[in-house]
Amino acid sequence: MTKPKVFVTRIIPDKGLDMVREFCDVDLWTEELPPSREELLRRVQGVDGILSLLTDYIDGEVMDTAGEQLKVISNHAVGFDNIDIHAATARKIPVGNTPDVLTDATADFAFTLMMSAGRRILEADRYVREGKWKTWSPMLLLGTEMRGSTLGLVGFGRIGKAMARRAVGFDMRVIYYDPGESKPDPDIKASRVDFESILEESDFISLHTPLTPDTRHLIDSEALSKMKPTAVLVNTSRGPVVDLDALYDALKEKRIFAAGLDVTEPEPLPTDHPLLTLDNVVVMPHIASASKVARDKMSWMAAKNLISGLKGDHLPNCVNPQVYK
Numbered sequence: 001m002t003k004p005k006v007f008v009t010r011i012i013p014d015k016g017l018d019m020v021r022e023f024c025d026v027d028l029w030t031e032e033l034p035p036s037r038e039e040l041l042r043r044v045q046g047v048d049g050i051l052s053l054l055t056d057y058i059d060g061e062v063m064d065t066a067g068e069q070l071k072v073i074s075n076h077a078v079g080f081d082n083i084d085i086h087a088a089t090a091r092k093i094p095v096g097n098t099p100d101v102l103t104d105a106t107a108d109f110a111f112t113l114m115m116s117a118g119r120r121i122l123e124a125d126r127y128v129r130e131g132k133w134k135t136w137s138p139m140l141l142l143g144t145e146m147r148g149s150t151l152g153l154v155g156f157g158r159i160g161k162a163m164a165r166r167a168v169g170f171d172m173r174v175i176y177y178d179p180g181e182s183k184p185d186p187d188i189k190a191s192r193v194d195f196e197s198i199l200e201e202s203d204f205i206s207l208h209t210p211l212t213p214d215t216r217h218l219i220d221s222e223a224l225s226k227m228k229p230t231a232v233l234v235n236t237s238r239g240p241v242v243d244l245d246a247l248y249d250a251l252k253e254k255r256i257f258a259a260g261l262d263v264t265e266p267e268p269l270p271t272d273h274p275l276l277t278l279d280n281v282v283v284m285p286h287i288a289s290a291s292k293v294a295r296d297k298m299s300w301m302a303a304k305n306l307i308s309g310l311k312g313d314h315l316p317n318c319v320n321p322q323v324y325k
Helices: 014-023 037-043 060-066 085-090 103-118 121-129 158-168 195-201 221-225 244-252 292-311
Strands: 005-008 025-028 049-052 072-075 150-154 173-177 204-207 232-235 258-261 281-283
Touching: 005 014, 014 025, 014 292, 037 060, 049 292, 060 085, 072 292, 103 121, 103 158, 103 204, 103 232, 103 258, 103 281, 103 292, 150 158, 150 195, 158 173, 173 195, 221 244, 244 258
Parallel strands: 005 025, 005 049, 049 072, 150 173, 150 204, 204 232, 232 258, 258 281
Antiparallel strands: none
16 A cells, blocks of 8 residues: 655654554654755655644745645644644645643753852853853852742743743742633642733743733833833743844843743844853753753654544644544
8 A cells, every 4th residue: 555645844753653664664864054945945846744843934935835635734843833823724634743842841941041140150151161260259140049039930831831930939929911711720839910911010921821912012111111120031932933133132131130032033043142141141052952851752742643643543643623524
């Protein structure tokens, strides 16, 4: 029997890739950088399925170029703002994602960024490596303490709730803002507040919201002006949620204490970006979910979605289930 033809836009962990290779005729993009738009359009012609990454923009043009036989798009990510869901739904193409598997890894990393930025870990490391450490000093590299502080969470989904659970161990007060929440979770010690309260009351603000037209540049100059001068901002959601120009000004002028970013706009952040001249910001290369356990599970789920769609079965994790109605 002829195997279905699929295009996989990057090398993923073997746990999922081996499954795809066993079931499918695989065209695998093996370069470090994602395929160009032209290459993407060329490679998808005639495929039955696409396994994409968040760096690949899959819109109606890509779907139509693939052809009417395209049965499924499986995104190797929790988020799916790189895919035109409306276009996929209009063409009756189910789109899969990989929820839950990244929750703990991302929450762990967000806490790591909070502590690294708040306690000036990377700045202190550079201080030692540059030969500036001469003696112990009571005023050297003073940072922000976690215990007794207020953690403000913007977005209270799986990762936001995981952050709240971790904060309990640090004796932090937790508040959150999530306009999409339908019912509070009584098992989690956190108080729902409005966005203004998050900005004004939080010592640490951690962003866990999806990227939508409403959340693009949610943290802008106006929002930053309402934050405490001692506040630490952390973003592990999507880069465009934060206006980096406004953030640079706030950090440079010491209007907030520090920031920790795992995501930026653009990605990667150019090496000559002014943010990288500041000591009070930690910038990571989008690795919040980069634990082996999380990425193995992610690839397995992406493979399961892809193969289910090729078989004509319902995807285990489908972001547009209306295609089945």
